[in-house]
Amino acid sequence: MMIRLTVNGTPRAADVEPEMPLLWVLRDVLDVKGPKYGCGIAQCGACTVHVNGEPVRSCSLPASAAAGKQVLTIEGLAQRGRMHPVQKAWIDHEVPQCGYCQSGQIMAAVALLKKNPDPSDEDIDAAMTNLCRCGTYVRIRAAIHAAARSMKPVKT
Amino acid sequence: MTIGFRKSRRDFLKVSAAAGGGLALQLTVPAGALAQSPGRRGTSGALRSYTDTGPELTAWIVIHPDERVVIRIARSEMGQGSSTGLAMLVAEELECDWKRVRTEFVPTSEQVRRGRVWGPMATSGSRSIRDSQEYLRRAGAAAREMLVAAAAQRWKVPESECDAENGLIIHRPSQRRLRFGQVAQAASKLEPPRDVKLKGPRDWNLIGKPARRLDIPDKVTGKPIFGIDVQLPGMVYAAIAQCPVFRGKVGSVADERIRGLRGLIKVVRLEDAVAVVADNWWRANRMLKLVPIEWDAGADGGASTESIREFVRFGLEDSMAVARNDGDIETAFFSAEKLIEAEYYAPFLNHAPLEPMNCTALVKNGRVEVWAPTQDAEAAHAVAAATAGVPIENVEVHLTQLGGGFGRRSFQDYTRQAVAIAKAMEGTPVKLLWSREEDMQHDYYRPMTLMRFKAGIDAQGNVTALRVREASHSIMAGIRPEQIKEGLDRHALGGIIDSPYSVPNLRIEFAMRNSHVPVGFMRAVFHSQNPFMRESFVDEMAHAAGTDPYEFRRAMLKTRPRDLGVLDAAAKAAAWGSALPAGVHRGIAVQDSHGSYAAAVFEVSVSDAGELDIRRVVVAVDPGHVVNPDSAEAQVQSCVAYGLTSALWGEITLKDGRVEQSNFNDYRIMKIAEMPRRIDVVLAPSGGFWGGMGETPLAPLAPALCNAIFAATGKRIRSLPLKHHDLRRA
Numbered sequence: 001m002m003i004r005l006t007v008n009g010t011p012r013a014a015d016v017e018p019e020m021p022l023l024w025v026l027r028d029v030l031d032v033k034g035p036k037y038g039c040g041i042a043q044c045g046a047c048t049v050h051v052n053g054e055p056v057r058s059c060s061l062p063a064s065a066a067a068g069k070q071v072l073t074i075e076g077l078a079q080r081g082r083m084h085p086v087q088k089a090w091i092d093h094e095v096p097q098c099g100y101c102q103s104g105q106i107m108a109a110v111a112l113l114k115k116n117p118d119p120s121d122e123d124i125d126a127a128m129t130n131l132c133r134c135g136t137y138v139r140i141r142a143a144i145h146a147a148a149r150s151m152k153p154v155k156t
Numbered sequence: 157m158t159i160g161f162r163k164s165r166r167d168f169l170k171v172s173a174a175a176g177g178g179l180a181l182q183l184t185v186p187a188g189a190l191a192q193s194p195g196r197r198g199t200s201g202a203l204r205s206y207t208d209t210g211p212e213l214t215a216w217i218v219i220h221p222d223e224r225v226v227i228r229i230a231r232s233e234m235g236q237g238s239s240t241g242l243a244m245l246v247a248e249e250l251e252c253d254w255k256r257v258r259t260e261f262v263p264t265s266e267q268v269r270r271g272r273v274w275g276p277m278a279t280s281g282s283r284s285i286r287d288s289q290e291y292l293r294r295a296g297a298a299a300r301e302m303l304v305a306a307a308a309q310r311w312k313v314p315e316s317e318c319d320a321e322n323g324l325i326i327h328r329p330s331q332r333r334l335r336f337g338q339v340a341q342a343a344s345k346l347e348p349p350r351d352v353k354l355k356g357p358r359d360w361n362l363i364g365k366p367a368r369r370l371d372i373p374d375k376v377t378g379k380p381i382f383g384i385d386v387q388l389p390g391m392v393y394a395a396i397a398q399c400p401v402f403r404g405k406v407g408s409v410a411d412e413r414i415r416g417l418r419g420l421i422k423v424v425r426l427e428d429a430v431a432v433v434a435d436n437w438w439r440a441n442r443m444l445k446l447v448p449i450e451w452d453a454g455a456d457g458g459a460s461t462e463s464i465r466e467f468v469r470f471g472l473e474d475s476m477a478v479a480r481n482d483g484d485i486e487t488a489f490f491s492a493e494k495l496i497e498a499e500y501y502a503p504f505l506n507h508a509p510l511e512p513m514n515c516t517a518l519v520k521n522g523r524v525e526v527w528a529p530t531q532d533a534e535a536a537h538a539v540a541a542a543t544a545g546v547p548i549e550n551v552e553v554h555l556t557q558l559g560g561g562f563g564r565r566s567f568q569d570y571t572r573q574a575v576a577i578a579k580a581m582e583g584t585p586v587k588l589l590w591s592r593e594e595d596m597q598h599d600y601y602r603p604m605t606l607m608r609f610k611a612g613i614d615a616q617g618n619v620t621a622l623r624v625r626e627a628s629h630s631i632m633a634g635i636r637p638e639q640i641k642e643g644l645d646r647h648a649l650g651g652i653i654d655s656p657y658s659v660p661n662l663r664i665e666f667a668m669r670n671s672h673v674p675v676g677f678m679r680a681v682f683h684s685q686n687p688f689m690r691e692s693f694v695d696e697m698a699h700a701a702g703t704d705p706y707e708f709r710r711a712m713l714k715t716r717p718r719d720l721g722v723l724d725a726a727a728k729a730a731a732w733g734s735a736l737p738a739g740v741h742r743g744i745a746v747q748d749s750h751g752s753y754a755a756a757v758f759e760v761s762v763s764d765a766g767e768l769d770i771r772r773v774v775v776a777v778d779p780g781h782v783v784n785p786d787s788a789e790a791q792v793q794s795c796v797a798y799g800l801t802s803a804l805w806g807e808i809t810l811k812d813g814r815v816e817q818s819n820f821n822d823y824r825i826m827k828i829a830e831m832p833r834r835i836d837v838v839l840a841p842s843g844g845f846w847g848g849m850g851e852t853p854l855a856p857l858a859p860a861l862c863n864a865i866f867a868a869t870g871k872r873i874r875s876l877p878l879k880h881h882d883l884r885r886a
Contacts, residue, residue, distance in 0.1 A: 017418070020438055028393065028436035033385040034378025036559070038510045039592045043820040046510055074378030083377070090376040094368065094786055097794060098235030099375030100382060100510045100559030125829035131820060133510045133560050134235045135797020137831040139790070 003063045007032060008076025018064035022056075023047045025063045026073065034074035034103045038131070045130030048104035048111075049073045055111035074103040077110065086110050089147035097134035105130050109144050118148050208260055211344035213299035215273040216246055216292065219340035223323060225252045230262045230274035231284040232531050233371060234509075234561035235794070236850045237787030238284035240369045244362045244783055245289050249296030249354060252336060253323035254362060259370055264537040264553040277555075278532040280566045280677060282750035282848020285783055289846050290354075297352035299343075306343035307334045357781065357843060364841075366786040371557070381557040383529030386516040388585040392421050394577050395441035396590060398429040398598050399451045401813035402672045406430055407450035414443045423447065424580045431577050437589050456672035457813040464604060464671045464810065465501070471627030471667030472499075472608050477644035479653050483661030488621030492612025496700045498693055500609070501875040502685035504808035505602035506815075506823060507678050511559020512595040515574035518585040523550045524575060525585075529558040531565040539568040543575040562798070563677035567600050596823055597815040600676025601808055603629035603648070607689040609696075612661075617701035619712065621661040624652050626686075629675040630668045643668055650682035651690055651747060651855065656719040657712040673810065679798055680851040683749040688803070688876065691745035691859030695866065705863060706732050706744050718778055718842060719748055722755040725776035725840045730757035740771060743864025747855035752779040752847030756860035762868045766884035770800070770861070775853050776838035780845035792837045792853045799857035801826040807877050 004013045007030060014029045021040075026032040026049070035058050038046035042057035049058045050072040051065075077084040083091075086109050096102045105128070112119055112127040119127070124144055132140070210220040218226040227246045233239040243259050262274045275288060300320045307325035308315040311332060319326050325334045357364070374381050399405060409430050411423040419439035424431040430449050434440035489495060516527040517540065524544045530536045533555045541548040558565055574588040590598070605628035612621035630645040639647065644666055646653055653664055678684055698708035706727050713720040723746045727733075732742065739761045746755040759772040775792050782788050805824040809816045817823040862873040869885050 024436060024438035028438065031387060033380035033387070036382075036510070037384065037512070037589070039820050041592075041819055041821060044510060044825075078377070087376045091368075091372055094372060094790065096235070096369075096372055096375040097237070097790060098510070098558060098560045099371070102375050103378045106376060121833070125827075128828045131510065131825045131827065133508060133562075133798070133825060135794040135826070135831070136790070137797060137826075137828040138793050138835060140828060 001064070003067045005066050005069055005071055007071045008073060014063065016063050019062045021059050022049070022051070022061045022063055022066045022071070023058040025066075026058065026071070032073055032075060036100055036103060038101070043131070044101070044104075045108060046101045046104040048107040048130060050107060050111060053114070055108050074106060077106070084110060085150045086113065086143070086147045089143040089150065092146060093139045093143040095136050095139040095143050097136055101130055101132045105132065105140055109140070109147065112144070113148055113151060117151060119144065211340040213302050213340065213344055214295040214348050215270065216295040217250065217299045219252070219336050221337045221340070223253065223256050223335055223337040225250070225257045225336070227257055227259050228262050228274065229259045230267070230277045231288070232277070232279035232533065232555060232558055232561065232565070234279070234531065234558035234565070236284070236791060237369050237784060238279075239371055240367060241285050241783040241787060242288060242292055243370065244367055245285070245292040246296040248360055248362045249293045250300050251320040251322065254367070256323065257370070261555040264533050265549070265551065267534065268537065268548055277534045278566070279561070280531055280563060282752070282850045282852065286751050286846040286848055293354050294352055297354055298348040301349050301352060302343040302346045303336055303339055305346055306339040310334070310339065310342070363781065363783050364785065367784050369787065382511055382559045383514045383516070383527060383556040384511055384559065384589060386527040386556065386587060388516065388518070391516070391585040391587055392433050392435060392581065393437040393440050394424070394431045394433045394574070394586050394588040395437060395444045396429050396431045396573060396588060396594060397444055397449060398594060399453070400597060401451065401453040401457050402674055403456055404428060404454045404813075405452040407452045410448040413448060414446050417443055419443075422581060424577050426573065426576055429573065431573070431588070433577065433581060433586060437587070441591055453813055459672060459813045460811050461503075461809040464673065465606075467671060468604055468627050468629070468669040469606050471669040472606060472625050474667055476625060476665035476667045477642055478663070479644055479646060479649055479666050480662060480664040482663070483621075485621050485623055485661045485663040488661035489610070489612045492620055493615045494613040494700055495610065496613070496696055497608070497610045498696055498872070498874055500607045500689035500692065502602075502605045502688060503806070503876065504604050504673060505678055505802055505806045506596055506599045506808050506817070507562040507564035508596070508823060508825060509558070509560025509562055509564055512590045512592055513564075513570035514587065514589040515571045516585060516587040517574040517578035519544050519575065519578045519581075520583050522546050524578075525552045525554070526571060526575065527554045527556055528571050529556045529565060530568065530571060531558070531561045531563070532568070535566075535568050536571045539572050540575045543572050544579055562679045563681070564599060566677055569598075592820070593818045596817050596819060600674045602678040602684055603631060603675040603682075604671075604673070605629070605682070605685050607686070609689075609693040611693070611697050611700070613697065613701050617703050619659050619697055619701070622659045623663045623665070625665045625667070626652060627667040627669050629670050629673070631675050631677060631681070633668060633670055634674065634676075640668065648682055649686070651686035651749065654748075655690060656716040656748060657694070658715060659712070672813065680749065680854040683747060683851065683855040684802065685876075687745065687747040687855040688858040688862065691747065691856060692862050692873065695743070695859070695863040696872065704733070709744070709746060713746075718753045719746055721842060722746060722753040722776045722778050722840060725838050726755035726757050726774050729776060729836055729838045730759070730772070730774040732757060739868070741864055741867035743860045743862065743867055745856035745859035745863060748852070749855050750848035750851045751845065752777060752849065752852040754852045754856050756856040758860045758864040760861065760864040760868055762865065762883045762885070764884065766882055768865065768878070768883055770832045772834040772836070773832045773857070774836045774838065775857070776840050777849070777853050778840045778842050779847035779849050779852070780841060781843060782839055782841045785839055788839055788849045789837045791849045793835055795851070795854035796835055796857060797826050797831060799854040800832070800861070803858040803861055803876055804878050
């Protein structure tokens with residue numbers, strides 16, 4: 001069936017089986033390579049994207065469930081050529097090592113900060129369930145706190 | 157494309173590569189017969205290798221007229237940060253503007269054509285920095301001298317009146333200046349000097365100071381830089397099912413079951429695997445699951461963890477190869493005041509890099525082109541040539557970024573498969589991707605190892621005699637069997653045979669026990685499990701001697717200043733001996749490996765319910781010189797996550813000859829919530845040598861943790877993972 005969806009603000013269409021996971025529609029059909037395959041069973045979070053603003057594990061979301069919706073991937077995070085504050089914090093804290101999980105980590109962090117602009121360590125623990133095999137967790141935590149500070153509206 | 161290189165003067169070149177599965181290739185070809193490298197196809201932008209062909213100053217450096225400096229990298233980048241560190245080593249002596257530096261990987265066709273001018277490409281054993289630092293610094297210095305010489309020629313002044321600094325050549329007397337880019341073309345035509353003088357550590361501007369990693373911007377913007385991201389025109393996708401019992405074969409394949417299904421292109425049968433090729437990977441993998449495959453399990457279909465463990469353990473009882481025999485162990489045991497004995501066990505482990513094995517290959521007109529996330533691009537090159545049956549000069553391997561390696565990607569099984577499938581799909585590029593389940597069940601696992609210790613302690617609390625018996629799978633047996641002499645694999649005794657402790661009567665014995673489970677290098681290799689055993693038993697000896705475990709180690713390390721140095725540094729940072737909150741206890745361990753020295757102190761508490769709380773981890777490391785302190789710190793943090801994942805939960809088990817775990821639901825990986833909140837990294841470089849950073853810090857972690865658990869509970873942990881132990885106080 002023809003699935004129509006919006007990816008990073010651009011209307012896209014893919015003629016795929018309704019049960020084909022969104023991850024593979026993005027990667028193999030639409031050539032959006034930011035979301036990664038790590039497990040295929042919604043365990044690792046490397047495939048995390050936003051669908052209508054909510055973080056989802058796209059390896060386990062059927063394409064049909066994304067039809068007509070707004071999909072945001074890491075490629076769409078920058079606005080007018082400017083990186084998202086979370087991406088900037090990731091650079092400032094030199095977070096990535098191999099980098100494979102980081103698209104998913106960043107998308108999960110952006111979603112967390114949207115809901116909770118000033119997360120505690122416990123909030124981070126609860127929301128950030130993505131796996132990082134390189135163990136960049138110390139820096140992910142620091143970068144989320146830093147991004148939260150940088151995103152706070154300036155009081156005058 | 158044309159490549160502006162000086163011609164190699166060598167008539168012959170050799171490529172030697174240890175390939176997966178015991179295949180070692182030694183190929184000799186006449187250099188004159190080598191064809192040009194094939195052109196780059198329409199890959200995604202970030203997958204570039206050696207496309208930068210400006211003026212070349214030594215094989216390592218290209219400097220463009222607009223001052224861009226390209227430093228070529230021969231080692232794989234898998235997150236350890238060495239691509240930045242290696243570039244820093246070159247730039248330190250080149251005196252270029254670091255802000256203008258970018259890197260590119262060396263393509264293997266040029267490596268072959270130019271007589272391995274870039275040296276080894278294998279990225280393992282924490283060797284990238286320590287093995288290449290000297291020739292990289294020399295390359296930087298040679299290029300700088302060439303630039304200075306070219307500028308001096310233009311000015312018609314003596315070279316001795318000129319200096320290079322931050323991308324400029326300055327004529328001191330006249331204060332005239334030229335930018336590197338202005339003379340790079342002329343400099344590239346000069347002969348590189350044979351002898352160059354390297355700076356001393358005091359003059360370093362880059363080495364030892366935190367530098368921003370060059371690969372990070374691509375990694376936070378989702379650039380398609382990994383093997384899995386390769387996209388070629390007309391490319392098709394392969395999913396693979398390998399015989400679930402190692403060494404087994406494909407029996408029958410009922411592929412008529414999927415005939416006519418959407419997207420199917422071909423079913424390819426290999427000796428021990430079946431691949432389905434389709435127009436996207438999800439379809440390929442789904443159809444693969446629908447194909448009934450009968451496997452010929454061979455002789456090992458009945459093996460289980462228990463049967464293998466008994467088989468390995470029997471090695472401890474059998475006659476053993478003697479690795480070391482100092483003094484007279486039996487007499488020393490006889491006269492000892494106290495004897496203690498213990499047996500330790502470590503299970504098989506999967507590497508589990510987050511990017512599953514994958515490789516893209518194109519076989520066309522007698523040529524092979526490969527895109528591979530590999531820790532050894534030259535081995536991939538050799539395997540590709542052998543698999544496709546083409547001469548090595550007809551192969552090109554494009555090295556991509558690796559989504560984790562940890563030793564897994566030193567093996568080229570997936571490259572071999574991709575090329576075999578591409579051969580069956582002649583003319584069409586094929587991307588082979590393993591499912592996570594295939595990755596979990598077809599690793600080269602960390603070897604299952606057992607060790608038995610016996611120590612004699614005198615009335616003063618000194619260790620007078622120590623016997624260590626190790627029975628283990630051997631990695632070398634699979635890849636370099638010639639290194640095993642009369643059943644003795646010294647490699648498998650890492651951390652034991654090179655133990656820094658002085659014991660007057662010491663006997664070390666080894667029994668090689670190889671089951672059907674393939675084994676390989678996993679981060680820290682035998683220094684992953686052997687230090688757990690040794691340093692836990694040292695703790696047992698300390699307690700038997702009635703001595704503080706830290707002081708006990710100090711007394712046995714008198715002749716080993718660097719081991720002692722990191723032990724002291726960790727103890728000092730942790731304030732060893734100072735009071736702790738009620739219920740909190742410390743453990744300590746030390747281990748040198750991979751050219752560096754590391755020690756760790758853990759602070760833990762264990763609740764009445766047996767719940768472990770790791771409250772603080774202190775790790776001190778002495779790698780001699782630190783190139784990029786920020787990356788070095790990251791490697792320690794990384795080792796904590798990796799090492800604790802293994803110690804707490806890591807275990808691969810077998811039933812009916814096959815691996816039982818299949819994915820991250822049953823092979824647990826540490827999450828952010830489980831990462832110790834307080835990790836203190838003490839970099840204590842003592843100078844004078846260059847050691848590794850990616851593996852050494854892992855070695856002392858598991859024993860320091862288990863020693864802290866003993867201090868907290870009185871329970872001695874002699875087998876891993878910890879999840880099997882009831883930590884409630886006895």
